[in-house]
Amino acid sequence: MLIIGLTGSIATGKSTVSNILSSPPYSLPIIDADLLARKVVEPGTPGYKAIVNYFGTSTPDLLLEDAPSNPAGKPLNRPALGRRVFGVSEERKRDRAVLNGIVHPAVRKEVYKALIWHYVRGQWAVVLDVPLLFESGMDLICGTVVVVGVHDPAVQMSRLRARDSYLTAEDAEHRVRSQGDVLTKAEQAEFRGTASKRGVVVWNDADKPELERAVTVAMREIQASSPRWWAWVLLVAPPVGASVAVWNLAVNFATQKSWERKKREDKAKL
Numbered sequence: 616m617l618i619i620g621l622t623g624s625i626a627t628g629k630s631t632v633s634n635i636l637s638s639p640p641y642s643l644p645i646i647d648a649d650l651l652a653r654k655v656v657e658p659g660t661p662g663y664k665a666i667v668n669y670f671g672t673s674t675p676d677l678l679l680e681d682a683p684s685n686p687a688g689k690p691l692n693r694p695a696l697g698r699r700v701f702g703v704s705e706e707r708k709r710d711r712a713v714l715n716g717i718v719h720p721a722v723r724k725e726v727y728k729a730l731i732w733h734y735v736r737g738q739w740a741v742v743l744d745v746p747l748l749f750e751s752g753m754d755l756i757c758g759t760v761v762v763v764g765v766h767d768p769a770v771q772m773s774r775l776r777a778r779d780s781y782l783t784a785e786d787a788e789h790r791v792r793s794q795g796d797v798l799t800k801a802e803q804a805e806f807r808g809t810a811s812k813r814g815v816v817v818w819n820d821a822d823k824p825e826l827e828r829a830v831t832v833a834m835r836e837i838q839a840s841s842p843r844w845w846a847w848v849l850l851v852a853p854p855v856g857a858s859v860a861v862w863n864l865a866v867n868f869a870t871q872k873s874w875e876r877k878k879r880e881d882k883a884k885l
């Protein structure tokens with residue numbers, strides 16, 4: 616089974632692309648990390664308890680007090696928690712790291728469960744929609760990484776504010792700046808190998824029909840590099856499947872290390 620990692624930065628169009636991929640003719644299953652990140656912090660979960668313990672005393676509006684009563688607790692007030700963790704100050708970065716430390720391991724566990732489910736059902740490919748794919752190291756398990764990019768941050772900001780009208784310009788800027796630069800993510804995808812289709816960039820600077828065309832081209836190439844019969848071979852011959860998985864991990868690990876080395880060398884040159 617081909618794992619297609621789908622990433623980008625905030626409001627660059629990941630969900631729009633994942634909607635295209637979940638519809639015919641592709642009809643691919645989608646594992647959405649943002650959805651899982653909501654599930655693992657629902658009232659009563661260990662994630663919820665850890666967040667309330669850490670952020671509760673210093674964030675008076677952390678819970679939605681008006682929500683219907685639930686024995687497991689009031690739901691989290693996500694915009695309030697977002698104001699606490701998005702931004703570039705040291706305090707925000709520290710709080711974001713704490714929140715990530717609570718949420719990411721729980722999300723990873725859910726992702727692995729979902730991957731096993733789709734694998735045993737004989738899917739030829741599955742889309743792993745993770746905004747922080749590279750940052751969380753989940754790119755290591757992906758056969759292909761697709762980055763949805765926008766060249767102009769102003770376009771990103773205006774799409775974000777048009778969609779989430781409750782965000783002030785300052786909130787929107789904090790959110791955009793809390794995620795890595797999408798151009799760097801595009802470069803990292805290309806570094807994985809565009810010829811082998813280990814890395815693909817889909818630009819979303821123009822309108823939605825243009826985005827659909829770019830997805831069609833990308834999917835045609837990805838399908839050619841990993842045909843359906845290959846997924847069946849991996850399923851019916853588990854030793855082959857396991858060897859290919861180990862090989863992919865090794866290649867991705869080596870690529871990640873050389874990418875980090877390149878970034879360090881580029882920085883040293885400045």
Ligand SMILES: CC(C)(COP(=O)(O)OP(=O)(O)OC[C@H]1O[C@@H](n2cnc3c(N)ncnc32)[C@H](O)[C@@H]1O)[C@@H](O)C(=O)NCCC(=O)NCCS
Pocket residue numbers: 624625626648649652693694696697700711714715718719722745746747790793794
């Ligand atoms: C801070 C929270 C409560 C704000 O929730 P809210 O509903 O207002 O925003 P939403 O979750 O839709 O996120 C908005 C955008 O910010 C991105 N984002 C979310 N968390 C982070 C983070 N830790 N660092 C950078 N970007 C992030 C999302 O991917 C999305 O693109 C929420 O984003 C959260 O729990 N974040 C930590 C978990 C996480 O990293 N999720 C991303 C997928 S694993």
Ligand SMILES: Nc1ncnc2c1ncn2[C@@H]1O[C@H](COP(=O)(O)OP(=O)(O)OP(=O)(O)O)[C@@H](O)[C@H]1O
Pocket residue numbers: 623624625626627628629630631632649746774775777778819820821822823826
């Ligand atoms: N090419 C486009 N032209 C116009 N609007 C677009 C285009 N692509 C996406 N949008 C709109 O921009 C907004 C952001 O897109 P989308 O939700 O797909 O981004 P995202 O990367 O999933 O965002 P997030 O990281 O916040 O989840 C949506 O309202 C979407 O309809």
